[in-house]
Amino acid sequence: MTDLRTAIARKRALDGLFALLALLALLTGLLALLALVVDLALDGAGRLSAQFLTSYPSRVPERAGILSAWVGTTLVMLVTALAAVPLGVAAGIYLEEYAPKHWLTDLIEINIANLAGVPSIVYGLMALGLLVYRLRLGQSILTGGLTLALLILPIVIVATREALRAVPGTVREAAYALGATRWQTVRDHVVTAATGGIITGIIVGLSRAIGETAPLVTIGALTFIAFLPPPPVQPNPPWISFDWLFAPFTVVPIQMFNWISRPQPAFHANAAATGLVLLAMTLAMNAVAIYLRYRLRRRLAW
């Protein structure tokens, strides 16, 4: 009897010990995130100011800022979104709503799974060889935006497919029963119902693209830019100009990388402040995505 009791007690103790260990592992991950944010804030919060956001990089760390970097990031993201969203959503719609089940569809599916696992720097090499030199787009905003668009394409496709898959078949059948064509069904009912999920995927994809450094370093984005690209709206006819697409550029993560690589601690403070800006952007985008996903799950009551 006492043997049994001790055996049970030992089993319980072991169970508690293991639960504690597993909880500790979980906390390690969360603490690392906290340490990272606190470290950046301690090092960089002092440098965050209006001056920092409105100045060009400079040899004097106190006068330097990230104006050209965040303008570059905004323009590159514009190109990325304009290229990746239509292409990725269309591909997702085809694979989920149209594609017949045969070898080509299988091939496309395996291919997308593989593309999602290709290291980002390989996309950079592809862009360097193909976009920069063979298509002669140069080391421009257009090249950078397209590179990141290809990089996040699998994310957008997979998210679109998952959102479409969650729409029940009854919605489609109801539309068909009223005589709608396939495209009318998809456009007016299925995609409309899946919009929230698709937008969540797009936000996650773009937040990934904002933080990407390696592929843009590879295509030769510059690290020191003390001017802005030509504005898209001109004072003279024809008023709209696309010259900015072909302008050299830098982005926020590359500016940060550049400052980390310098030996002076004052530049490291600039890097930390830039990191805070970058982190705020990506975490805010992810928070929006998490919130959307949460709301969608509650509202979905098919």
Add this chain to the structure above:
Amino acid sequence: MRRSRRRRIGERAIEGALCLAAASSIAVTLGIVSTLVGEAVPFFQQVSLLEFLTDTMWTPLFAQARFGILPLVAGTLVTTAVALAVALPVGTLAAIYLSEYASRRVREVVKPILELLSAVPTVVYGYFALLFVTPALQRLIPGLPGFNMLSAGLVMGVMIVPYISSLSEDAMRAVPMHLREASYAVGASTFQTAVRVVVPAAVSGLAAAYILGVSRAVGETMIVAIAAGMQPHLTWNPLDPAATITAYIVQVSLGDLPHGSLGYQSIFAAGLTLMAITLVFNIAGHLLRKRFREAY
């Protein structure tokens, strides 16, 4: 009648356009492979494959250029091993906790926060590794150089945790409830159920998670480029500085190499090596994941 015909043509056109969009993903793959191979072929015409695979020095930019990929592969393997030493236990245990111990409410809050770890830009992790983790480690290990693979690997491990915990948790939650109930019915504790029933049942899913984690670590660039240094150097000691395959590509890209030179081509040969390594892992992970989905 005419209207329905026009409608049919319109439907066909739209289907064609959508199909073209889906097929564009194959064009991306073709673009990647053709560019890497196209630039690497002239490289291998000047450097023999034997030298590439067996030479122990990688100095393409020196006057006496040597082209042995081994130092870069060693750097990649060491940083990956350190990262996995962190990410596998932490990720697996976190997954077990979330799947077997945590209440629904805890899971709903903690899981998204944990996944934020993979949303942090890698250049920010690089900063953290170089300017926070390395100085902390230097206090523990006197004489540790400012650039070292240990610190880069540790931080990379933290970055990979959510990839592993998320996929592992999915695999464990896919294990049917009746297996757990049977285990509890014969008097097993949560710990015994988790380790002897749930984990073995989810093993192919766990393996897929680990393999995808390895592939992430091998392809990770900015953390190692910032914190492990960029000097190619054949060493298996994680306390040393060394360059990985990815760090070498960054180092060359930062300089101004003329298009078409041997140094320029060398980054494509390095990229092809990287692509080959990750492709093997990705395909293995994909196959395993398919298997665990079909299991029940």
